Amino acid sequence: MSLRHVLLCQLSTAPKSGYDLTVALDRSIRQFWHASHQQVYRELAKMTELGWVDFEVEQQPKKPDLKRYYVTQAGLEALSAWAGSEIPALKIKNEMLIRLLAMPQVGAAPVVASFEQELARVNALLSELSSMHSTYFKSVPPNGNPTQLAMYLSLQYGIEYWSMTARWLQQTIGLLSGPSH
Amino acid sequence: MSLRHVLLCQLSTAPKSGYDLTVALDRSIRQFWHASHQQVYRELAKMTELGWVDFEVEQQPKKPDLKRYYVTQAGLEALSAWAGSEIPALKIKNEMLIRLLAMPQVGAAPVVASFEQELARVNALLSELSSMHSTYFKSVPPNGNPTQLAMYLSLQYGIEYWSMTARWLQQTIGLLSGPSH
């Protein structure tokens, strides 16, 4: 899947270790693509097999050896081919919708309770994303800076996604708990 | 995960076979939770082990045996407990955002091309959902009909989700292809 391409992107700016990649992922795009260190090491091993990346071992005094990975020509070509290929259809899989399905059996009350909890979580996330937006992007970054543009548009997506979710939750809680009381 | 609970919901209205469940899923909530027949059979086997469902075998002349599953008391209790429990945090995992990350390496052109294709697909989906909405829901279903309400709110969610995506794609394509031309 796409984790492979996330790692290729990160590596193509500068060679990095699996540890570096894990930390960088967690610091920068955690909200938009999450991966554990186990996954990162597995993907690096697979991409090495595929010839997309290679590494040099650096011996460190009093520390474990460090494997510094870099992207090969084949890796760059794979990234290019992927970037223009058809985006695989994304299927909505949202547990909230399944809770709704359970209402005929379990009633609205527990569902509304879990939705209210979820709305609080979503609002917290939204304010986090909003503050990121206002600190990093006073204006739309120029087209000439693709890295900044990518971050700006991802943040934009996250804010719109969670705003939409919050609106839907509010409307739904209202419908489920309002009229019958 | 939630497939288990989807199946419990479907079974609690009337006993069904694995085949019935697969077909019903594909006909009704395909847009919101998809599962292959292999998954359905596996979940049924696991839920039988757990004691959440049980089945009766019906011999059919000139057809394979049919296993008619029904929900047990323990299954109903599991469904209730789940419906009010905390909703696990949903992480955004959207390949579009990773394409953006690749722009510094591969340029904007292939990314924009794949986004335009995606926008067409999203618009097609949206018009499908809109027509479902206008044929089934002339007005908001009453609170007393939870099955209808669940379908209404799911459709609502789908329409808002894909509208948001379409807007974002349009904005993004504009930003990536507009100013530099």
Next chain:
DNA sequence: TGACCCATGTAAGGGGTTACATGATTTG
């Protein structure tokens, strides 16, 4: 005759999570 419907599965592999393992160094 070939395709689709009914009805059940097995098998292999990809992607992801959680837990476990090691071991020195730095920080509170």
Next chain:
DNA sequence: CAAATCATGTAACCCCTTACATGGGTCA
């Protein structure tokens, strides 16, 4: 003294996808 940081992994398990398997009945 305990926790966090650096740095690598293994193992077991869950969920999901794709391909393969069987075999009669219906319909164009």
